[in-house]
Amino acid sequence: MKIELKHLEDLALGSVFLATGGGGDPYVPRLIAEQAIKQFGPIEVIDPSELNDDAYVVAIGSVGAPTVSLELLPSVEDAANTLAAFEKHVGKTVDAVASFEIGGGNSLIPLVAAAGRGLPVIDGDGMGRALPEAQMMSYAIAGVKPTPALAYDYAGNIATFSTNSTEVYERHIRSLAMAAGGMITTAEHPMSGRELKDSIIPGTLLFSIKLGQTLRENRGLATDMLAPLQALFKDSIYGECRLIYTGKVIDKATRIVGGYDIGEATIESFDSSDSPLSVSIKNEYLLARKGEKVVTSVPDLIVIVDYETSTPINAERLRYGQRVAVFAVGCPQFYRSEQALKVVSPRCFGFDFDYVALEDI
Structure with missing residues (x-):
């Protein structure tokens, strides 16, 4: 399936329901996703089972206090620039993009990152909802290391991280988010296709669209x-x-x-x-x-x-x-x-x- 403009309203609505209050407000990320689809075309969504075991996948999203996202708005380029900077940092080409959490704005940011590169987005996420800390992701629980990771702030500043401890990573990335005004975009928990299949909460992206459709129609x-x-x-x-x-x-x-x-x-x-x-x-x-x-x-x-x-x-x-x-x-x-x-x-x-x-x- 490919996500088109007609799907974004339902995706935003359904993912906010699953976000349990978190994940960031979807309004501006939805506008950015609309712009990305208009410019680059529909975004392919693939089931985790379709991914090669040796594929290289990274999770992309926003980290910070959701209240700040109402004022410190993301730009059209943030997600794509984060992905490009991450690839340069690790010296590898990413084959697909995944979500931290199927939550509000964080369900849409991976779409924006993938659109300009023509990359697929995985149908699934690392929580099946939204949760506040990195060690709570299914990726981390299943043993995927959080780094190498990269953070990108509103001014284009870049920071990189290297640690095997997700708890340490959470403390450091949260501190950086605070220092950068309260919200940053990160690429983290890089993994192979095999690791993703063993750790992702599957099917949540397309389920969010169905959920949004249910909420809209009723x-x-x-x-x-x-x-x-x-x-x-x-x-x-x-x-x-x-x-x-x-x-x-x-x-x-x-x-x-x-x-x-x-x-x-x-x-x-x-x-x-x-x-x-x-x-x-x-x-x-x-x-x-x-x-x-x-x-x-x-x-x-x-x-x-x-x-x-x-x-x-x-x-x-x-x-x-x-x-x-x-x-x-x-x-x-x-x-x-x-x-x-x-x-x-x-x-x-x-x-x-x-x-x-x-x-x-």
């Missing part, structure tokens, strides 16, 4: 959206989809700490018959609870949408007074493995409890 009250979403997720790599809360945002506060948007939102039910829902944020929506009762938590997906239209809302765009609905979706099975939970369980984010799967709550 646009309306969130309560009416539940059935179409359940039908779609039933035949996917994700678990069940639930509508867990409806109400009005009565408080939301985040601040940039260490390169992340960190804070909490509180939602009050429409009829005040239910306890308020608190949603903890670290770039993404990580935990939803009523009082001390956990309703759902990372790595399962927490998605906040506009109540009247079912349009998903990025965490940086969530505001006091918005009427919203909260969905929960079971994460891909990969993230329920013992190895993955070592880096994505609630305890990894400072919460004092173990992960319980959505269907068991």
Whole structure:
């Protein structure tokens, strides 16, 4: 399949839903992707199984605090320049481009990087959602080294990284993002086709388009959206989809700490018959609870949408007074493995409890 202009609206919409509040706002990246397709033509999407085992693949996307992306806008050239600089740095030609995460703006940036070179983009990503730290990618969990890696900032400055530790890489890349104004573009986790097949969360790019189409065609009250979403997720790599809360945002506060948007939102039910829902944020929506009762938590997906239209809302765009609905979706099975939970369980984010799967709550 090739991604054309007609697919971008649905891709942006569906990927924001899967981003669980993070991944960056897709508006400007979508405009840039439109320009890239107009200039270079449709972008080929290939299944991981179609890739040669000895192919050379790199993941490309933005790193930083999503709130900054609303002001420090990416340029048309950032992604392509990052890819070109990376190839020069490693002395190799990249055969295909992959996504960090199927999240908002980060689902579109790899398309822009690939377009000018005529490279294919892999149908899949490194998270199946959005998560805030590099060691939480499926690539890293499966043993892919984060470097050689390269970062490119808004002024065209370039920094390169070399370490075998993804945790060290995360600290360094986050520090650079802060020093560069809060947002950078990176090429990282280079891997062979074989390594990609063993580590990627497959099918998420094209699934995002289907999800966006479902949201667009059934646009309306969130309560009416539940059935179409359940039908779609039933035949996917994700678990069940639930509508867990409806109400009005009565408080939301985040601040940039260490390169992340960190804070909490509180939602009050429409009829005040239910306890308020608190949603903890670290770039993404990580935990939803009523009082001390956990309703759902990372790595399962927490998605906040506009109540009247079912349009998903990025965490940086969530505001006091918005009427919203909260969905929960079971994460891909990969993230329920013992190895993955070592880096994505609630305890990894400072919460004092173990992960319980959505269907068991």
